[in-house]
Amino acid sequence: MNHETKQGMPTQRCPSDYAIDCHVFLSGVKDQPEVAAHLRTCVLCHRRLKIALETMAPSGVNDWQTPKPLSARRRYWVTASVLVAAASCALLVRPQRPQSSSERTKGGDVHLNVIGRSPEGRVRRLLSGEAVQPSERLRFEVVGGPGYAAVISIDSAGVVTPFLPAAGAAAPLTAGSTLLRGAVALDEVLGTERMLLAVCSHAFDVAAMVHSANVRLDAVAGQANDITKLTLPGDCRFDAFNLKKANP
């Protein structure tokens, strides 16, 4: 822990940057309850946590390998391949139902599909941003396996709830799409409900995902729509899905 220093600097009780980074990046792998407790009460460290969460990698740095110039023969084949690919796309592209980018956030190549069953028994595939009513039952289909998946929800009151699995370890996925076992019933809290899907290469605990969502929610001042990814162990991909809960 830090030494006492001048005003505005970390005090003796404040964790180091390394401890905060472990808290952010190793949630569920290396838990530090004393650091978590400190971050909940120290305004200064909360600001440090926010900086740790929000600092982005500089763009362009990942172009670390300079492409070599193509030979004339290779240029010909690359050009030909691009033309063939473009022609194929033109033939294959189908018009799709428009979806607001502000409502749906795709993270990598995983996809969350939500199937709703209204209290009257009507079953349908839901679109992100669509209106639903309390007590509607939901099931989740995950596209993008294999791996391990969990779905959590952040309601309009800022409460984070594990949906599926409700507790324990994330659900294993098979290759392609998987319909998660079980269903959830929406509660009475009205407003926008944001669901986050995480698909990770390694098994993880749903509690770690909930914890990470709470940390992230604090960092974005409760704006759940700003959350597109969470910090979980292993390589993870995310997708988000919003529903507007209103009384019929």
Added chain:
Amino acid sequence: MEAETKRQRLGRTYDRFGGLVFRRAMKLLQDEAGARDTCHEVFAALLRDDGPLNRPDDELLAWLYRATTNHCLNDLRNRRRRTALLAAGEAPALMAATGLPLGLLLRGMPEDLQPYAIFYYIDEMTQQEIAEVMSVSQRTVCGRLQELRAFLDANFSETKAAVKEGKLG
């Protein structure tokens, strides 16, 4: 999961930890261009040798801390950023202990002690945290910190006098 290529894995690691490396380099170098260079170098090193990418997350994070610090120290030794570091007031604990900025104290300090000086005085890490990042035992850290204090004690008065006379910095 299907086997990822090294480049895909590196890309994911960059997306996840690139901000951490950049933030740490900014703290040590106080210079955005230098921090970008450091970020580039650290991840380029992973492209050449992906051993750390295959380690558990806690070991990978410790490796990134260590690699970033070492790269920043190399940069500082090359004196490209020395002016920036001398102007930085980022080491209050060190200033309190010695009355001198780190930029001066690194001059003449054995290279193998320099990361410990950074972790202990700039980052104010615990001995256990330093042991994790340096991948050594806590006993080793304790010994290195004793050497560091001995170095500071031996050189403190001389350096301070040199600063007063305007011979350094």
